[in-house]
Amino acid sequence: MATITDLNTGKHVLPMDWGAIQWLCGEEIDPECEMTFGMVYIKAGESNSRHVHPNCEELIFVLSGECDHTLGDETYQLKPGMMLRIPRNVPHNATVTSWEPCRMIIAYSAPDRKTIGE
Numbered sequence: 799m800a801t802i803t804d805l806n807t808g809k810h811v812l813p814m815d816w817g818a819i820q821w822l823c824g825e826e827i828d829p830e831c832e833m834t835f836g837m838v839y840i841k842a843g844e845s846n847s848r849h850v851h852p853n854c855e856e857l858i859f860v861l862s863g864e865c866d867h868t869l870g871d872e873t874y875q876l877k878p879g880m881m882l883r884i885p886r887n888v889p890h891n892a893t894v895t896s897w898e899p900c901r902m903i904i905a906y907s908a909p910d911r912k913t914i915g916e
Contacts, residue, residue, distance in 0.1 A: 810836075816844040817899060821833035825909040834906040842864065845893040853880040856884040858892075863900030866884040876900075889916050 810821040817840040824834040834854075840846055840909060847870065858867070859881045867874045867882055869890045874882060876892075880905075884890050886907075894900045 814845050814846070817841050819904070824911065828909075831909045833909055834904075834911040836904050837901065838904050839863075839899045839901045840892055840894045841899050842894050842897055846891050848889050848891040849913050850887050850889050850916070851884070851906065851911060851913055852887055853910070853912045854906045855886050856890075856907075856911075857905045858882050858884070859903040861901040861903060863894060863898045864896040865894045865900040867892045 810827060812819045812821070817838065819836055819838045821834070821836040823831050823836070825831060837860065838858075842863070852865070860874075860876045860878050862878055864875070864877050867876050867890065870888050871882060875895070876882060892902075
């Protein structure tokens with residue numbers, strides 16, 4: 799059976815000091831799904847904490863804003879229209895370099911995405 803989630807309802811929003819995540823699909827929303835999907839924004843000049851996902855890889859796609867994204871020992875400058883694949887267990891985080899928040903689509907290869915801070 800299909801799951802429809804409306805981004806405009808404000809449901810499943812996880813506020814953070816640096817911004818917020820809104821989950822659109824995952825095992826808590828749809829117990830039959832096979833991945834996690836959502837939207838994230840990081841405030842201008844802010845960073846999310848460096849972390850790993852031990853049970854899945856992550857794809858991020860930048861919608862607006864810009865960020866420097868660390869991935870292991872490398873740093874990538876991401877702009878709208880760019881995608882980054884983050885392998886399982888690789889430490890990463892993003893620091894917004896633009897005057898506006900960085901908004902991204904995020905997808906994980908597991909319905910029960912795990913996150914462990916460094």
